[in-house]
Amino acid sequence: MSIRELRVVRLPHGADLPLPAYQSDAAAGLDLLAAVPADAPVTIAPGRRALIPTGLVIALPPGTEGQVRPRSGLAARHGVTVLNTPGTIDADYRGEVQVILANFGDAPFEVARGSRIAQLVIAPVLHVDVRLSETLDETARGAGGFGSTGLHGAR
Template sequence: MSNDSGSRVVRFLRLAGNHDLPIPSYATGGAAGFDLRAAVPEGDPTMLAPGQRLLVPIGFAVGLPEGYEMQIRPRSGLAAKHGVTVLNSPGTVDHDYRGPVAVCLINFGSEPFPISRGDRIAQAVIAAAPQFTLAEVDSLDETDRGAGGFGSTGVS
């Protein structure tokens, strides 16, 4: 990120009714992603049935520096152990969005998955997202790969 110290700050606005949830945070000093927690109602867990997708709020809105995005990604343990993942992975929160943030989860597992208030349901990574000039052209430069698409470079 830039030398401007303000550009290294991601601001989280706590939404009403979420005073009990901690601000998103990094689990370790070397973590690339920070944890996002479920802001589902207190009490009985919200059940995510096999094959079901669910938009789970995190209880915060976010203010990102211009030129950056927040990528929402699965937590590896949920995916490996339970088959629960982020459906539109990675999900993107644009720097100019100021509404509530939610995570679109899906259960690819064979058992219902309980989601309780405060559970770590996803992780987020801040990444550069520059905008480019988009232009229509009459032709593209030649490359070794050319128009070879899916699988064209082999598997080994």
Template sequence: MSYNVQIKKVAAEITFDLPKKMTSLASGYDLIAAINSPLTIQPGERVLVPSGIAISMPNNLEAQVRPRSGLAYKHGITALNSPGTIDADYRGEIKVLLINHSKEEFIIQPKDRIAQLVFQEIPEIQLIEVEELTDTERGVGGFGHTGVKAEN
């Protein structure tokens, strides 16, 4: 299935290409840092980085802002609130909340690829209140409940 998503450049002071997939089978469109000068992220610091774009998409879609694996692995830089959800009715600039988990400062250069934008369909859901839920083998077991137990 194919969808039309409108995209608008909102960072008029810099020239940049629209987000694109780096390979034909990639699921994410790379977002860039729409900044005029380098931006330093100190260890443990978080910054909100503009992408330079705003979008309009069909009501049954959401866009998710996800980290780039290379930044996370090589530099300890990742996106907080991940995946960040862009709702179909949001028209403002998409910004990426980055954090530096490393022990060294990291410098983002203008137009560096900083995150990915992945589109997902949103199913129509009707929440139905009930008195009891159906039983399962797991039941109410929570965090770590399905892990393998060591033999004594």
């Protein structure tokens, strides 16, 4: 399998939906679609979440991961996002791709069949050898984190 190939199997409940696709030539993510029943859309109440099926099983190239990310339009317009963003799909996972959507908006949000619900970005993964050490090299930042570099850019 080429690193540029994503093999996909459609499950029966996603058989009529288009395959994931880039929406522009320079898009980073493939759009994932909701494979909910046409006669039973999923409504996510404010403050709630739902696991939405895509009807797809994928085989990622070795040495990559699938990152499930929110769609900016859903977040900006409706307050709907991917809860565990980015969600990671490991290259050896062979179950259905599903998306945890959370509604942080003020109104219920309806997920209809074929709705574009998330993006799938395929990214390289680096495996490392973990080694115990007594000390680490010093850096200018040190242990500073969680806002330690400030709120505003340099002035």
